[in-house]
Amino acid sequence: MKYYAVAKMDFTDNNWVTDYLKNVTPMVEKAGGRYLARTPSLELIEGDGPPPQTIVLIEFPSREAAEKFYYGEEYQPYKESRQKGSVGEFYFVAGQDVAKM
Secondary structure (H helix, E strand, O other), rough: OOEEEEEEEEOOOOOOOHHHHHHHHHHHHOOOOEEEEEEEOOOOOOOOOOOOOOEEEEEOHHHHHHHHHHHOOOOOOHHHHHHHEEEEEEEEEEEHHHHHH
């Protein structure tokens, strides 16, 4: 089953972004992932509060592939720099429709 990584981010320091994009994109691809969206172009159409500055959506072929990337040793220093330079949330989402189960 496909799994998706969804991140909502607000930047507090942009110094990490260029290095992160350059190095993490190949890591995601090596884990079988592909970016579906990396964009600040979003609008809140329902709910309260301001939308995040950026949304990231990555598709992985399985939960195992998503976890291998996220928890992998190679990614950890980049995850730390992202966490230091932004605030937000990171989710794993199962690619399933429970109404069809």
